Amino acid sequence: MRYSINLNIIRLLFFLMTSFVIFLLLSQWFYIRQALKEKETEIIQNTPFWQRKSNAELKDWHDISAMTRDAERSGLGEHGKAAYFTNLSKQKLQRELFKEHGFNALISDKISVNRSLPDIRDQGCQNLQYFADLPTASIIIPFYNEHLSTLLRSLHSIVNRTPPELIKEIILVDDFSDMSNLKKPLDEYVKLHLPKVEIIRFRKRQGLIAARIAGAVKAAGDVLVFMDSHVEANYNWLPPLLHEIVLNKRTAVCPMIDVIDDGTFEYTAQDEGARGAFDWILDYKRLPLLESDRKNRTKPFENPIMAGGLFAISREWFWELDGYDDGLDIWGGEQYELSFKIWMCGGRLLDVPCSRVGHIFRNDDWTGVTSDREDDYLHKNYKRVAEVWMDDYKYYLYKHTHGLYETINEGDLTKQLALREKLHCKSFKWFIENVAFDLVKSYPPRGITDFAFGQVRSLGAPKLCLDSMGPPDYRAIGVDACETMRLFPSRRQDWSLSESHDLRMRGEEYCLQTAERKPNSQLLLYDCSYGSKDQQWYYNRRHKWLVYGGKRHLCLEARPEFKQVVVNRCRKHYALMQWQFAHVNHTLLDAYFETLP
Template identity: 70%
Template sequence: MHVLNFMFIYRFFTLKEKESEVRSKESFWQRNPQGLNSSSANLKDWHDVEAMEREVIRKGIGESGRPAYISDQSKLELKEEMTKKNGFNAVLSDMISVHRSVPDTRFHGCQTKKYFANLPAVSIVIPFYNEHFSALVRSLHSIVSRTPSELIKEIILVDDFSDRVELKGQLDDYVRKYFPKVEIHRFRKRQGLIAARLAGAIKAVGDILVFMDSHIETNYNWLPPLLHPIVLDKRTVVCPMIDVIDDETFEYRIQDEGARGVFDWMFDYKRIPLFVNDMKDPTKPFESPIMSGGLFAISRDWFWELGGYDEGLDIWGGEQYELSFKIWMCGGRLLDAPCSRVGHIFRKTDWPGVTSDRKDDYLYKNYKRVAEVWMDEYKQYLYHHGHGLYEKIDAGDLTEQRALRNKLHCKSFKWFMENVAYDLLKEFPPKGTTDFAFGQIRNVGAPNLCLDTLGPPDYRPIGVEQCEKEKMFPSRNQDWSLSENHDLRMRGEEYCLQAVQKKANSVVVFYDCHNGSSDQLWYYNRKTQWLVYGKRRNFCLEAYPNYKEVVINRCKRNNANMKWTFVHVNDTLLDGYFKTLPT
């Protein structure tokens, strides 16, 4: 085992140097120009049947992935303490064998699947920070015992400056004794998950990089199904199906039978059902718009051609979206392989997570970097769900990332939404897309003036102000929606417009939205261009341009200052406006 300290991840290579090194080295695909297709290449059953039979007869706590429990009352206090520290039942983890067997959760047809006899060897990269010792070494044992040795070039552990004593000399000794192909690389300061993965990838020499988490258990024959599609096309990235290892009982069970990865407009990872065609053969890999991020296989060539991860992304968060967008938009594709299954400990939902010394909001800065480089006009949907947060964040220098996108001739995000994630908007509509109308509201009588909050929404009267250049997604001061609740509000927020009194020349102010109250009822009459207020619909919003004020007054057809134009009107929804009014 070789232990090497990293001061910075670029101490040995910069990303550009690494890309140059990869390009100059003969890859698996160059060494095997013939026979890399399913019709002519030799296929092989990679199952280690004898090892599987030995595992089936194992006896003991947690074997075959069965749930286990702590019956010793004297250990319960320690269990609670260790659970708070790790996010899972670490005491029980210590009681379960690091060699334990797992149930074969694969679809029946996977047991007879054959894959290329000539598969490239992989570099497995596992970052960790203060991982519980038994969970970490169980991860290693499961990988080594359930993977053909000739397919493992190396396993690279990257220690993100852990401070637990057992993860120093004790781990070194353990790895030296049991895992000759494992190397440990250590940071001398905390740098985060993304930097740790990059550091491992920089050191890797295998033709394929496999990124794994440090609290997993692989299932039978997990690796060949990931490699086979990449051999066919090195710009294909493949993820295993992720099973659940229960954080309390360590039961190993199926999460589901497969789903496609997407996101909502808060950038929370979501999963949506498979298409009917994907379910016809449950053993066949299927396309997925977004990877879950922690476990995947990618050719080393392709990873560095894509620039690896954006080195400006800090700690963790957003990297799965950045890489997924790059894969699809720059000429690759992303698959999930049902015949490859890996169990993963999902920590308790109330676990506070690991601490960081970063004082800035690194997570949302990461999100903004991804959005600014890759999401084009769709980034505004993300920003409008951030309640003004993104406006305060500096994304940093994006010159290299934008240059990479141009260099690779990547497609637009609109192409991604229409060809890859084409049902995402239906499953997770952005705020405003279900509204009757939204965007900037311009006055017809004074066309240079737009409805404006005139400051924070703190119950002050609103007015009109010089129209901003951006119309569809202006600043929150001029971004409005006639919402599905039939109110006029700041788009995506809970501040609604309401007249102080139901009489002429009454000012209009912000109130908390009541979601259907008659005091906040507004309608847009497309024919007259009126913004009509109230249930009786006899008052309209009127601008006083000279004073930059707005009031409600009796509706008058010849008054241009009572006429307004929305940037976007959903005519189909607005046609049914009165049918959806609350009774």
Template identity: 60%
Template sequence: MHFTNLMCFFRLISIIVISGVIYLLMYQLNSIQDALKLRDNPKININPFWQRDSQRRGESNSATQLKDWHELESIAKEATRKGIGELGQASKLDDPPDPEFHRILSKQNGFNAFLSDQISVNRLLPDIRSLGCKNKKYFANLPSVSIVIPFNNEHFTALVRSLHSLVNRSPPELLREIILVDDYSDRTELKRNLDRYVKAHIPKAKIIRLPQRMGLIAARLAGVDKAVGDVLVFLDAHIEANYNWLPPLLHLIALDKRTVVCPMIDVIDDRTFEYSAQDEGARGAFDWNFDYKRLPLLKSNKNDPTEPYENPIMSGGIFAISREWFWELGAYDDGLEIWGGEQYELSFKIWMCGGRLLDAPCSRVGHIFRNAEWDDVIPGRDDDYVHRNFKRVAEVWMDDYKHYIYNKANGTYEKIDAGNLTKQLELRNKLHCKSFKWFIENVAFDLVKMYPPKGNTDFAFGQVRSVGASNLCLDTLGPPDYSFVGLRECDHDTKFPSRYQDWALSEDHDMRMRGEDYCLRAADLGAQTSFVIIFDCHFGDPNQVWYYNRRTQWLMYSEHEDLCLKAMPENKRVILDACKTNNALFKWTFVHVNNVLLDQYFKTLPNKKKVKIN
């Protein structure tokens, strides 16, 4: 009897051991399956890549516990603040400075620097997130962060306002450090004064000073080289972080270290410092001039305004990435100089080499977009480093698609030596990266529809001069920034005018800046009269179709058969209004008209729409 009981006992132990082994094998298999599903389902919770670091810090191993990261007491305390610019409201000075001094200061900084000095560096911002964001919870155990901010001659109050917003609105247990990289500034206040200020008010910040001007890319790499946080967050030096901006970024990276996340970028007005949403969001892209463009959100992206969505191309200035993954990707190509192309290179690498790029609508960061007067000229650099950077990116990552970039540039790239690309090509091979065709077909699948890689055969081009006000020409009134177009004095050189007065009625039947992908359209679609704005060209968009009637000299807005472009010389604007035959302000002349092509205009319309022109 005793022997029989002993045998039963050993059988029981054997069953337990075998069951345990089977359980462990099944657990391991399920973990692998979860990892494979992760990129398609960001809600899956697994042990994060940085757990080994959190264990060293003595934190909980649980990666699935959720937490509300809102600092409600801090938000309530901020809400009591009063003063100029508080709550992100538009501001102006009752007693403005000398106009010439104000103009010089604005030109030096690209924004209203004098007003910046009057606004608190701790100002209150409006919480413009979707309501659902305020109820979101994220992992209680999130990775630590190193924020890298390069700057050169940044205005002092704009820079320290950026720092205060980060400290005030980032959980202290997550913010490991802020690394400021001074790219050889020569302003006095950015030396000893900044050192003292940071030491007294921003203890988590440290400053690295470069021995010579090296540009954005090298400055970022210098900061990353000193970073110790699990996640790198790259920011510009003139931003303001909004409420609970950090956890939505880190949560997605904690799920998968190969996920790179961008916040929604809000607009801080360069004149008034008003804080507002740019729009409901968009997906990044590029045209075949390598200008950054935006694609509309997909229908699925709009189902829940709080959910992250995939983004083909980052805008480049503001994003979060695992430090480990950044180095695995080879960081930035160290052959890229100053700035230009770095956001394309990194975006291509992320997607083609096994990662993904997301925008997180519940994370918002305001950014000052500098005005047209600002010009960041780097002393001693008159070489074309931007196109050289573009060529390096195209040669390594774009396969045969690079020829669309080269053909658009009319021989520019043929004269440029891209340098040694051996290391970058070896990296692409080592990481088993996919083809650029895969990227276009699976990630940026609507890019070629919006920005088709085509030639430059124009129906008409050059300066567009008003007949009724013959000294005035159609002008973008500055760099294209989705603002109103108008009239300016015509450039004397009619054959080679400035890019702001060089137009094309293009083969896509739109009115665009010649050789570029910025097009004219009505500001108020469907209205009887409307101002005209410059916008990203969208091939086939009926709201961007134009026609030039040689007999009447009308520029007709073809989606609306009775609307024509009219000059308003009294305020230097242009509008769309009902066409009038005997009014010279509706008449325009192009420097060049291709009569043969214009005879074929209606035959080449994509939808063969007939416009009444007689």
């Protein structure tokens, strides 16, 4: 009996010991597993998002429950429908606020800051999935005296339609607003309703560009998303942007910009998309979509120039590009500078059709934002961009503005030029030919359809070039020492055999004509008179002659000893009647006589 009791005790002890060992092993296994998991999480968090291996997993980021709740909403302006104000007693106030803000601020106050929007994406966008492991975003919104309800609607639309785990922070940058409700009332509202929003306040006006830079310096997210302060983000707008940046960290992406009507706040699509461009005074323009991009309306497409107000870019890539040029003042030119840098320095710029954000385009009657700057900061900005990035194409800009840039000091460009060299950026010619290849066709610079242009050098006296000999004040022209720049010399030596068949100062309205209309006559500059045979010139490439006056057989002749030019009977193999343009458009010149009026 005692033996049986002892055996049972041994069995119990063995069971307890075995259970304890198993417990220890399991505990250790769980501990090791948890430690490995934590280590893996730490590695993932400390690994740049474009190097993470988990990106292959895809996910549907739509918040179906929020979209369902929105579908059930009703009220003024809901579902992006037009809203109208019928209170006649407040029409005067409505007009005043309209002029102050550039949109109907009174109707904005009547619409919910949480209003619903129409999902106007291509139907294919609703079925797309994006990487499950997306980077976090810092959303940067500069503002100055923005109407409060419009600003709050911008913020709520972002918070309501963005997965919270993707928002690192929303940074508001107040550019020294003086409206009282944008101070303490805004702070209190944000603290109560929008906990992820931080506010930076300037102590003096610094402008849009400085505000964006300040927000970018403060930002801690993987991706910087720049927004305007009068927008409404649409459904699932952020994942498509982040997805493209994960694929290539040197990609900057823009949403499709829809229109919020400035009077009724109706939300509509602007169009089916276009590509950004510019003309030769740097006004923002648009190019049609390529045929290949029209075939799939959910696929991102390459865009030469961003509109500038709404875009996302990797924080690391933004700072590799040194952000914005900090010499740019207030606003203007920043979208060109960043677009050129992105493309020319190894990146790319995409528009993403499945990401849509509405934007209020202010009314033409808007009085605008005042500035205390007395200098012409806009054209100074443009000149900085042109001098750093546009190479010889900058002269097209300068020629189109009739001497505007000659008096503007662009400031120190040492840092910007060093950055371009450091990043081994491509030429502007490469950008025009490979990225904005159809820009020149849609927006030709003056002189692009000229038969010939640039410096005109005498072959008989090769150190001398055709020269206006001073301002174009109807004086006799002559020849003077050739400048170093041939294609885009100074105004004095820059000529064009224009599409109007005259020989003129390029980009000007001064044309070359004889004083006496006979041999041995000097040449003077007259006001251009289109179609006049007294101002008609032809470049004979075989003999290198500049032939004057249609069929008169008079040629331009250099007289080096007097630094003069005259016209005389054309003589073969006479070097002082031979001239060489810096550039000849042979295709156009072949058709010269066919294009005579």
